[in-house]
Amino acid sequence: MRLLITGGAGFVGARLARALLARGTLAGQRIDSLVVADQAAPSADLCADARVETRVGPLLAQCEALRREPFDGVFHLASAVSGECEADFELGLRSNLDTTRALLDALRERTQAGAAPTRLVFSSSVAVFGPDAAVPMPAVVADDTLPTPQTSYGTQKLICEVLIADYTRKGYIDGRAARLMTVTVRPGRPNAAASSFFSGIIREPLAGEEAICPVSPDVSHPVSSPQRTVDGLIAVYEASREAFVGRTALNLPALNVRVGEMLDALEAVAGKAVRSRVRFERDERIAGIVARWPQRASAARAARLGLQPEKNFEDIIRQYIADCAATPQALKGLGR
Template structure:
């Protein structure tokens, strides 16, 4: 089979590609070609695999050529993130809405020219939920909670969910949307997401650097480790349409935690000195965005697919440390960890 991952050189895209290549099969079929489309080239170790092909450049510019390249399956991860969408409205529309519709239309063209209908997983977000005066946000958002996004990013994700459902209804794609929780701990440099600090307050102290937390310790939010996120994307792809019971958008499992609990876990694993590298400094812009996000989430439908949340945030911290220890250049990421 031939697969496409948009955003395939990003953090989640890279982890997903590695998992698929290690498995060798998806939904009972052998993976022969894995195309990674992104604005930057994939890692060298991925390109060394003869099954991997790269498509480098803006997705919107690539979609015309994709009309002549049928795929059996697609993971659509490419997106401008929350902070970017708030800061640059046009960028958000172009990267999230325009590119998604262009991708769906490219896939539709291949089907209309006789190719099989591709299965597509769209990475949506818990940001589709938000407070609304008419429909108050519940303590935990569930699959049947009314989406009411209060950010451009969440609005784009919800609009793409509706597009996916309509293209699927028409038979142009076999679509399903996985609503990702905030993925932490992400390695590397902070990105433009408003949620970036959820990784930064763990990542930077472990590297020996100071981290600034822009919200209070009482702020709570649903999160998931990279491993659980990739596991969820693959399970959503492999699930039958009947397993969705009609609706194509599904919450992935969440570990519901508060910032203070995250720091408690960091201290438990790495010690008090590492925790003390985090200082609180309010950022009204970030705090305002986060205030409109869910405090916790449930994922009953994902549980029926066998998916589970992380056991604890301590487990997530330990997973991040283990990942760094296994990486060739991971020592620098842990130079602040007392042994």
Template sequence: MRILITGGAGFLGARLAREILKRGQLNGQSVSELVIADLFHAPADLLADPRVKGHAGPMLEQAQLFKSGFDGVFHLASAVSGECELDFDLGLRSNVDSSRLLLDSIRASTERLGKAPRLVFASSVAVFGPDAANPMPALVADTTLPTPQTSYGTHKLMIEYMVADYTRKGYIDGRAARLMTVAVRPGKPNGAASSFFSGIIREPLAGTATTCPVDAHVSHPISSPGTTVHGLITVFEASREAFGGRMALNLPGLNVKVSDMLAALEKVAGPAVRARVTFQKDERIAAIVDNWAKGCTFERAHALGLRADASYEAIIEQYIEDCKTRPGYPAEALNGLK
């Protein structure tokens, strides 16, 4: 199989690439080539694998690559929520225009080769939001009507429908999976409004004081990186019938409050580490987060055998173990535990 990962140089894309290379196959077929397309170069450990081919540059300049023919595609590349709110045109180019280019390029290869590749699109829980005409339930389900309240969520929903329509036309075998917020991410904060969900765990464990920009009672669905990657691969390997239609499904998430996250941090790492987190409200971030889902259900993913993480303590413990064993995690990530 020849597999493409857009956004494969990023944290989640690189983790997905490493997992696919480790398995060596998808859906019972050997992976002979893994193409990583991103704005930046892929991590050195991935490029060192002879099965990996890296392509760096804007997606809008990679049409020829996308037309070259793939057996499977994971579309993760995206401008994140905070970036899209600050720069409207950047969000449209990076999300909508680039996705249209990718899908039309794959359409051209399908028409040339006579075979539609399987494609997984990483959508987001950000497609859900409150609207005067459509109040958001306490728990959003696969069947909840999406009414996004951010540009990022709007882009994700638009691409969900594009993937469904290109599937209807036979250009791809597409399936969209709505990711919950992924935490704990290593490294520095990014432009996502959700970045603090990782920061309030990551920074204290590294020995650094940090502030939480929202109130302690804020609730949100969270998924660990490992659980998220497993979900993406499971959705890819699911049959058309098992996936159940063309519309997006929710990947599993653990519905937790910020106060629960900090209590779990104290339980795992101790009160001194927890004390490094204080609250300082950021009205811009708080306003964005206030329009997000407070929790989710995931019946369709459950039918595929997928489950949420067992607890938030387990998510923190996974991060600590990853810091000790995985590439891409800085050496000082656990200095706060010394």
């Protein structure tokens, strides 16, 4: 089979690519070719695999050429992040909405020419939920909670969910949208996502650096580890149409945790000195965005696919430490 991962050089995309290559199969078929498309080239280990092909550049510019390429499956992860979309409205529309429409039309063209519908998994977001004066957000957002996004990023993700559902209804694709929880702990440096601090308050202290937390320790949010996120994307792809149930998006599993509990877990795993490197300094812009996001989420449909969240945040921190075993600079704050 031939697969495409958009955003495949990014953190989640690259991890997904490695997981698929290690498995060698997906939905019972052997993976012969994996196309990784992103603004930047993927890491050397991915490029070294003979099954990997790369497409470098803005995805919107690549979609015309993709019309001529047959794909059995697509994982569409490419996206501008939340903070970018609030700061640059046109960027969000172009990167999230226009690009997704162009990709869907490339797949539609092949189906209309007689090819079988390509199976597509779209990485949506918990940011599709938000508080609206007419439709108050429940304490726990579920698969069937009415999405009322309060950010441009969440709005663009929701529009894409609905487009994918309609292209699926028309038989142009076999689409499934999975709402990702905030993925933490991400390696590297902070990005423009409003949720970036959820990783930063763990990552930087472990590296021996100060981290600034822009929100109160009482802020609660649904999160997931990188590995559980990748497992969820693969399970959604492999689910039968009947098991996925309908065409609407589902929530991936969430560990519902407060910022203070995250720091308690950091202290339990790494010690008080590491925790003390986190300083609270409120950022009204970030705090305002996060205040419009869900505090807790459930995932009943994902559970029926066999997916479960982590048991505690300490396990997520340990996963990050294990992932960084080959990069001791990332853990120099542990004093090892």
